[in-house]
Amino acid sequence: MARQAAPTSATRPWLLWLVWIAVIGALYLVMNQLLAPPAAIYRAADGGELQLPRHRDGHFYVDGSVNGVPVRFMVDTGASIVSVSDAVARAAGLEGGRSITFQTANGPREGRVVRAERLSLGAAPDGFTLQGIEVGTGLAIGSSDEALLGQNVLRHFDVSIDRQAMVLRPRR
Template sequence: MTGDQTASLIYLVLLGGVILTWYVVANRGGLGKMAQHLAAWGLIFLGVIAAYGLWADIRQTVMPQQSVFAEEGRIELPRAPDGHYYVTLDVNGQPLRFVVDTGASAMVLTQEDAARAGLQQDELFFFSEAMTANGAVQTAPVTLDRVALGPVTDRNVRAYVNSGEMSQSLLGMSYLDRFARIEISGGKLVLER
């Protein structure tokens, strides 16, 4: 446990002790009823702790993930709560998460994702320029050895690395054009080859 977690735990224990003491003093006459209330609040408290501890598992179960139907050559991407579509691609053997951006003409990697994909920072030359909603940015053209999405694998894929700050890599039209069909319907983005 870190120092902050320990301090939070001590605070919660003290707060719980103060509330329990107040409750016992206020309800001295009906100890049986107080025990019932105490048990109910204890179960609620344990339920909250359990839900907090299991939230990552619950979220993964409740929030749909991308689905790959290899035999049909179809990939389905669910709409995220923020309204965007996200996809995880295997880029040079590394799983990288992209936001699908039909407004981007090319596949654009953040510098962090480029490093994870094995592209050396000192080998990137930021001589090209891209226009974004925030203005012009310098980009470095690169060739990705291997990009895979489910059963679909492409080799020597052209992309760019953004020189500026970018929170998410973009999957633009240069990659999406490789699919025979792109459809958005019923909260899903469907890609087929």
């Protein structure tokens, strides 16, 4: 039987580095899954409610869409209107509108205000859909599919917040 040669002393450090990189990569993937925020929960009883669990960064998030284009909304009670990136605006067909300078926590930002045909909160078919909502464009945070959910949407709901969740119930 032929015997395999043992790795030379020159290749051992590289093998050790490759093993450590693989271990760190696997740990990252596992932790990313374990720490992922729970999804919003829709309950249809009594007119419906959407429960948004608090994310580990302290914010509330909900998947939704603008004119059918998927986005991940971060609830921003200090924002006047919904804001999306220019990439989402193009994909959603949000054209025209009026130019505006938004006053943000990071300073002034140029953008436009456009009316969206529909805005949905929650995973289809569960959740809520609003018609004719104004949307600000030009948002530049995180990835291009992230958006801010502002007061022009929140005013359509009774909002309650506790330590672990925000609950949205349609106003009657």
